[in-house]
Amino acid sequence: MRLCLVAGARPNFVKIAPIIHALRARQHDDWFLVHTGQHYDAKLSDTFFSELNMPVPDESLGVGSGTHAEQTAKVMLGLEPILARRQPDVIVVVGDVNSTLAAVLVASKLGIRIAHVEAGLRSGDRSMPEEINRLVADVLSDVLFTTSEDADENLLREGIPRERIHLVGNVMVDSLLQHLDAARRRDTLQRLNLIGSNGQPIRYAVVTLHRPSNVDAADTFHGLMTAIDHVAQQMPVIFPVHPRTAARIASWEGAKGDVRTMESLPYLDFLALNASASAIFTDSGGLQEEASVLGVPCFTLRENTERPVTISKGTNELVGTNPTSIIAAADRVLNQPLGKNTEIPLWDGRAAERIVDVLLTVR
Numbered sequence: 001m002r003l004c005l006v007a008g009a010r011p012n013f014v015k016i017a018p019i020i021h022a023l024r025a026r027q028h029d030d031w032f033l034v035h036t037g038q039h040y041d042a043k044l045s046d047t048f049f050s051e052l053n054m055p056v057p058d059e060s061l062g063v064g065s066g067t068h069a070e071q072t073a074k075v076m077l078g079l080e081p082i083l084a085r086r087q088p089d090v091i092v093v094v095g096d097v098n099s100t101l102a103a104v105l106v107a108s109k110l111g112i113r114i115a116h117v118e119a120g121l122r123s124g125d126r127s128m129p130e131e132i133n134r135l136v137a138d139v140l141s142d143v144l145f146t147t148s149e150d151a152d153e154n155l156l157r158e159g160i161p162r163e164r165i166h167l168v169g170n171v172m173v174d175s176l177l178q179h180l181d182a183a184r185r186r187d188t189l190q191r192l193n194l195i196g197s198n199g200q201p202i203r204y205a206v207v208t209l210h211r212p213s214n215v216d217a218a219d220t221f222h223g224l225m226t227a228i229d230h231v232a233q234q235m236p237v238i239f240p241v242h243p244r245t246a247a248r249i250a251s252w253e254g255a256k257g258d259v260r261t262m263e264s265l266p267y268l269d270f271l272a273l274n275a276s277a278s279a280i281f282t283d284s285g286g287l288q289e290e291a292s293v294l295g296v297p298c299f300t301l302r303e304n305t306e307r308p309v310t311i312s313k314g315t316n317e318l319v320g321t322n323p324t325s326i327i328a329a330a331d332r333v334l335n336q337p338l339g340k341n342t343e344i345p346l347w348d349g350r351a352a353e354r355i356v357d358v359l360l361t362v363r
């Protein structure tokens with residue numbers, strides 16, 4: 001059973017790493033890793049490989065940035081000869097980025113079986129590029145690994161046969177639980193001046209924004225920042241800035257509060273930061289899940305989420321992008337203790353083991 005593992009962008013690395021560790025633990029070494037190069041900055045790629053103990057990729061496509069068509073096409077052109085030469089039995093793709101879509105298209109036409117990790121998530125919003133990527137990846141996949149029951153229901157509703165669907169839990173949570181102790185031992189909070197005179201973390205909030213719908217239009221972005229600045233007048237707001245957001249934030253001059261922007265953080269620093277935060281404001285998908293596992297209130301600055309279990313069982317609240325609603329929600333939650341946070345079934349750090357168990361029996 002030869003496996004091809006594909007990773008392209010920052011969240012992919014966090015999801016592929018535990019699968020590599022589970023393969024190693026099973027002493028299955030017939031696999032190779034392809035890095036498409038969709039993310040290439042050291043801060044978005046190299047540090048993740050080293051901190052997550054990932055090997056140097058066997059193949060690097062170096063596709064870089066571009067329009068959706070350019071990026072997808074470059075991954076397809078780079079990957080096709082590699083798959084033809086190395087002849088994997090199964091290709092394993094994760095998440096919903098353009099690299100995921102491209103790999104699935106290539107493999108399906110070469111007759112290589114496809115396993116999709118994090119299948120079945122649906123926002124119902126086809127203006128999101130990720131929603132298109134998810135729909136195509138799932139319809140072409142032979143083995144669909146899901147994180148929660150709602151994803152199973154989505155797939156069944158779309159006509160995917162039940163025997164292809166495996167509810168295994170969440171590999172991003174595997175990475176989180178594997179590295180949380182190491183993250184907490186870091187001096188991240190000291191370096192960011194977030195430790196009080198009593199030696200304990202002070203109250204602070206974390207912000208991340210990178211969705212095109214939130215950062216590409218100045219009006220929308222500035223509205224969100226008005227709400228963030230309201231929070232920053234109560235506590236420091238730490239804002240690691242994604243490259244996509246960097247140009248936009250340079251033109252924002254409205255800060256009255258303590259908004260501390262910085263470059264994207266490495267995985268362990270970011271985990272340490274989130275673990276002790278009083279609140280997280282984000283448009284990320286993965287961070288909604290991570291906040292829920294960490295028990296930190298999360299405000300999702302979007303109109304929809306493909307991860308409803310983080311609302312029903314976790315700490316997530318969908319607050320939209322209207323500054324007035326965000327401010328109202330923040331004021332309500334920041335001034336009262338967190339009321340809910342139940343364990344999400346199978347988000348226990350062992351999803352990758354369950355995935356490998358299934359993968360090694362694919363016929």
Ligand code: UD1
Pocket residue numbers: 009010011038039040041044065066096097098099129130210242243244285
């Ligand atoms: C991509 C994914 C998104 C995921 C996000 C995580 C798609 C459609 N989007 O969005 O689902 O949540 O990754 O970060 O696949 N850039 C750099 N350095 C890099 C990579 C990108 O500076 O290493 C800049 C470039 O200006 C580039 C822009 O970021 O044009 C966007 O990068 P891209 O990979 O197209 O999408 P993301 O916004 O990162």
